[in-house]
Amino acid sequence: MKHIADSTVRRLSLYLRFLEEFERHGHATISSGELARSGGTTSAQVRKDLSFFGSFGKRGLGYGVSDLIASLRHILGLEARWPVVIVGAGKIGAALAQYRGFGTHGFDVVGVYDTDPARVGEALNGVPVRPDAQLEADIAALRPRIAVLCVPGEAAQPVLDRVVAAGIRAVLNFAPAALTAPEGVTVRTVNMATELEVLAFALTNAP
């Protein structure tokens, strides 16, 4: 398949959110224009994004809401559930482990790991915090496909290396660190400092 832009995939995810909303409201069809308005983009952009994967609409009518939901779930790889491990049971890790949205969107937290013996044994939303030393064995046994890193900045690269060695190929990093991973491993970093600095820049250079 032709390479798909990151921005396109992010918009597909957004479209899916709105379609689910539309379905709850009982709408059966939707046009690219309506979808665009919800997502802050244009109708041409919506049609182009979808066109990379096939044609899902009916000319003159628009898209069937539930059909398009099914197509998007297929495209995004959401037909099966994804097991996830969270590494780090500090404030952020614990908050994420208890976030209901994980489960409702098809992701299952199968383990939370921490080096602090005081935190091990605690149960977060039904998932027990396990010793960090167990990480590799559990990845081998439970076969999670995604790791979420919520460790201190200086621990992030070593933990990334460990989960990659254990077979993980997708990582969501909340640690304040820029990470390097081998080819074939996808890492997305959410960095609070960068987000705030982009806002500070916008405010500083406001009209």
Place this chain on the structure above:
Amino acid sequence: MKHIADSTVRRLSLYLRFLEEFERHGHATISSGELARSGGTTSAQVRKDLSFFGSFGKRGLGYGVSDLIASLRHILGLEARWPVVIVGAGKIGAALAQYRGFGTHGFDVVGVYDTDPARVGEALNGVPVRPDAQLEADIAALRPRIAVLCVPGEAAQPVLDRVVAAGIRAVLNFAPAALTAPEGVTVRTVNMATELEVLAFALTNAP
């Protein structure tokens, strides 16, 4: 000034992180190539990013680390501290309020707000949780420039409208909702579901 791409601003923030690291290690100068290697980009990209704002290096030598730190802090608007309010003292809001990185990067949490009387009065990292009804009055009094939204999805748009009406022009949104704001208001949304779905897509379409 010519419009600066979002991607450029994000990289400038990253460069600043690395330069601070370099300074702690006692390095006095750095070349665009070294900076690029740390940040996962190219030397041409580093030079181009900086060139939008002026010329900060010495040909044949590279950049003075502390000079470039000062320049980047100036460009990003980090010479004064930025007061911030956090709306929502649930798991994520509380975790953020206690995150030390806020303070060390020049942002001061001046208030945390929640509708739940059980949470009001609690102190998070020295900042008391105040009643949601106080939000407008406190924004008027304390003049924060940035609001961080950690409320449930359905509350996000109403809260955004309130903080905008009260004078806020930059918002970091952790609520699972796509928000619309008037011209002149910058909103950045960090959406867990989207981040995970981008990873699921990458895994599904792996080589």
Place this chain on the structure above:
DNA sequence: AGTTGTGAAACGTTTCACAGCT
């Protein structure tokens, strides 16, 4: 010799505009 700063070229993404289908 080494590295910056920057126009020009290459590349990628978004928007346009319309043929084609319902």
Place this chain on the structure above:
DNA sequence: AGCTGTGAAACGTTTCACAACT
């Protein structure tokens, strides 16, 4: 008549390559 799907055009971003400078 109305809306999709899509090549082509416009636009934006990154990479190249080299003159300018230390």
